[in-house]
Structures are given as structure tokens and as C-alpha cells.
Amino acid sequence: MSEAPRERLQASQTERNSSEKVPRPVATSAGAAANAAALSKIGEQAFQRGELVNSELAALTYGALVRQLVLDYAHPQQVNEQLDRIGYNIGLRLVDDFLARSAAPPCRSFAASAEIIARVAFRMYLGVNAKVAHIASDGSEYSILFDSNPLAEFAELPEPMKGSLWYSNVICGVIRGALEMVQYSVQARFERDILRGDDCNEIRVSLVRELEERVPTDNEI
Amino acid sequence: MQIYNFYLFNRHGNCLFYREWQRSRAGTDSQQEQQNLVGLLFAIKQLCVSVAPVNDDSLPRGTRARHMPLGPSNFRNYTTAKYQLHYFESSTGLRFVLTTSPNAGDLTRLLQRIYKEAYVECAVRNPMYRLGSAIVSDTFRKRVDSVVRSLAVETNVLRPAPDGQGGSARSSTKSL
Numbered sequence: 492m493s494e495a496p497r498e499r500l501q502a503s504q505t506e507r508n509s510s511e512k513v514p515r516p517v518a519t520s521a522g523a524a525a526n527a528a529a530l531s532k533i534g535e536q537a538f539q540r541g542e543l544v545n546s547e548l549a550a551l552t553y554g555a556l557v558r559q560l561v562l563d564y565a566h567p568q569q570v571n572e573q574l575d576r577i578g579y580n581i582g583l584r585l586v587d588d589f590l591a592r593s594a595a596p597p598c599r600s601f602a603a604s605a606e607i608i609a610r611v612a613f614r615m616y617l618g619v620n621a622k623v624a625h626i627a628s629d630g631s632e633y634s635i636l637f638d639s640n641p642l643a644e645f646a647e648l649p650e651p652m653k654g655s656l657w658y659s660n661v662i663c664g665v666i667r668g669a670l671e672m673v674q675y676s677v678q679a680r681f682e683r684d685i686l687r688g689d690d691c692n693e694i695r696v697s698l699v700r701e702l703e704e705r706v707p708t709d710n711e712i
Numbered sequence: 713m714q715i716y717n718f719y720l721f722n723r724h725g726n727c728l729f730y731r732e733w734q735r736s737r738a739g740t741d742s743q744q745e746q747q748n749l750v751g752l753l754f755a756i757k758q759l760c761v762s763v764a765p766v767n768d769d770s771l772p773r774g775t776r777a778r779h780m781p782l783g784p785s786n787f788r789n790y791t792t793a794k795y796q797l798h799y800f801e802s803s804t805g806l807r808f809v810l811t812t813s814p815n816a817g818d819l820t821r822l823l824q825r826i827y828k829e830a831y832v833e834c835a836v837r838n839p840m841y842r843l844g845s846a847i848v849s850d851t852f853r854k855r856v857d858s859v860v861r862s863l864a865v866e867t868n869v870l871r872p873a874p875d876g877q878g879g880s881a882r883s884s885t886k887s888l
Binding site for chain 2: 586588592597674706
């Protein structure tokens with residue numbers, strides 16, 4: 492518990508370095524391929540415009556954070572939760588940064604947010620190219636696939652943790668926090684991780700519900 | 713053109729920040745005024761959605777079953793004989809409101825700059841700022857001022873009012 496304030500601070504700092512995580516949502520309609528290319532371009536431009544931070548510094552900082560969490564918590568499962576929480580707090584803030592700086596088009600549907608996250612946000616904050624796959628037929632779930640992960644650049648999981656620790660789980664938290672700020676309550680979780688020997692990284696995002704904006708109630712009658 | 717007041721509300725209608733530059737009539741109850749303003753903005757937003765044609769941006773187009781929750785409003789400004797109110801809403805539900813003298817044109821871009829240069833840089837990136845609480849930071853205030861002042865430079869905005877308010881207008885220009 493005493494962990495909390497420190498984590499928060501750390502979270503904000505990493506975020507400030509802006510080479511860190513991730514996403515945020517807002518996307519376009521189903522213009523498919525041409526659309527994806529346009530978004531990639533937007534992502535690339537946003538990436539170029541932003542201040543860059545040495546990726547080794549980011550990777551090492553993140554590694555130190557995970558390492559400390561692994562020491563502090565008994566079970567890798569708990570570490571996953573903490574990383575998700577840290578990411579969530581980052582996401583709540585990062586989304587405004589993303590909206591203000593990315594120039595991404597507004598998103599008209601939940602499914603459309605996928606392309607924005609993958610093409611623009613991943614590019615902008617992590618400097619990697621991601622793509623969307625496995626969109627559920629009702630548009631309420633999708634996967635984001637990416638091959639290289641700057642956070643895990645130097646990491647290797649020890650055998651006992653290969654089945655339990657999601658090293659980059661902070662990204663899931665960021666996606667969750669960011670989407671919540673634009674009224675989508677979602678679950679995000681890693682499905683595959685190269686660190687575990689899979690052939691690529693996959694984050695599964697599923698919509699829990701759409702939040703509604705409530706008109707503030709008047710105190711007086 | 714003169715610039716009167718600036719308000720920043722969050723999605724829940726809480727006032728995060730308020731600043732006045734020129735205000736010839738003191739408000740009687742600023743909290744009441746802010747509440748009224750929030751009510752007005754929510755009402756306009758609802759109205760815009762219900763009146764707009766179906767191909768409006770706030771409605772899904774070519775999408776499947778699920779669509780976006782009521783997104784940011786497209787409403788930008790309204791003008792009365794005495795003043796003009798400018799409005800910008802972010803996807804995260806922040807509402808930027810600026811009042812100026814009439815015929816100021818479209819100041820959406822100015823409000824977007826406040827979002828980007830003041831809110832994001834001085835509030836969101838400040839680890840000590842708790843989201844949703846009132847912004848008391850001096851840096852933030854100065855940043856808002858400087859964005860607004862840049863407009864003043866561009867268009868020669870904060871000229872003293874012609875009708876006898878010259879003195880007060882000029883002094884507030886300086887206090888910027």
C-alpha cells in the first residue's frame with residue numbers, strides 16, 4: 492500500500508518522458524486500407540513532432556520499475572495488477588496529451604478506436620508499428636499486434652515467471668485508462684508476449700460498456 | 713474585439729478554472745453563474761444532437777452495431793448583441809469556454825491551443841495535479857494568459873473600448 496504514491500509519481504514521470512507507453516483512442520470509420528495508411532502517416536508525423544527520449548533510458552527505467560515490483564510483491568499475478576494500475580493512471584492523463592498533439596481524426600465507433608491506437612498511438616509513444624487483427628463480428632473486441640517492444644528490449648523472463656508475469660502489462664493499463672476517458676469502459680490484457688516465446692505481442696481489448704455522460708443534477712428544485 | 717472571461721469545465725460540470733480579464737459588471741454569484749453556464753452547454757449539446765441531420769459527425773457512419781457514445785459537441789459559438797461565447801469540447805469531455813465582444817469570428821483554434829499548450833502541458837503533465845480538481849497552478853494561469861495574449865497581438869485585440877471604458881480596458885490589458 493505504501494507503494495502507491497511512489498508508483499504514481501513514477502508513472503507520471505515516465506509519461507512525461509513521452510517516449511513511453513501508449514494509446515488512446517479515437518478513430519475513424521471503416522475506410523480500410525487507405526485509411527490505415529493515412530493513420531500511419533499521422534502517427535509517424537506525431538512521432539517526429541514529439542520530443543524523443545532515448546529508448547534505452549526508457550527501457551531501463553521501466554525495467555527497474557518492474558524489477559522493484561517483483562521484489563515487493565510475492566506473486567507475479569500481483570505484479571501484473573500493479574503494472575496495470577500504474578498504466579491506468581498514465582492512460583487517464585496520456586489521453587489528453589494524445590488528443591491534443593496527435594491530430595488523429597475523431598473516432599466514430601469503438602472498432603474504429605483500434606486503428607487509432609495501433610497506427611497512431613503506438614507509433615507516437617512507443618515508436619513501433621502495430622496492427623489490428625481479430626476484430627469480433629459485433630465490433631466489440633479486437634487485438635493489437637506488434638512485433639518489437641521497446642520496453643522489453645533487454646528483458647528475459649526467468650523460467651518460473653514465464654507462465655505468469657506479463658512484463659509489459661503497463662500498456663494494457665494505459666489502453667484501459669485512455670479509453671475510459673473517452674467513454675469506453677474496456678478490458679485489456681496480453682494474449683501473447685514474445686518474452687514468453689510467442690511469435691508476436693498481442694493485446695486483446697474488449698468493450699465492457701459505453702459510458703454515458705450525465706447531465707449534472709441541479710441542487711435546487 | 714475584447715476578451716472577457718474564460719471558463720474550463722470537466723465532463724461532470726465542475727469548474728476547473730476561471731479567469732476574467734475584462735468584466736464591467738461584477739457577477740453576483742459566480743458559482744450560480746457557472747452552474748447556469750454548464751446547464752446551458754449541456755442543453756445546447758443535446759439540442760445539437762437532436763436537431764442535426766442524420767449524417768452529422770456525432771452519429772455513426774458506416775459502422776456496425778456499436779457506435780460512439782455521445783461524442784464531443786460540434787457547437788462552436790453563439791453571438792448576442794453584447795458578447796460572443798466560444799466553445800470547444802475535447803473528446804475527454806473538457807469544456808473550454810471563452811467570452812468576447814461580438815464579431816470575434818471563430819476562436820475554436822485558440823481554445824484548442826489552450827487545451828494543448830496550457831491544459832496538457834501545465835495540468836496533465838504535472839504529477840501533483842489531481843485530475844478533476846480545480847487548477848490553482850500559477851504556471852497554468854500564465855500560460856492561458858500568454859495564449860490569449862498571442863491572439864491579442866495577432867488581431868490587435870485588447871484595444872480599449874471606445875465607449876468610455878478605455879481606462880479600465882487598458883489597465884486590464886496590462887495586467888495580462
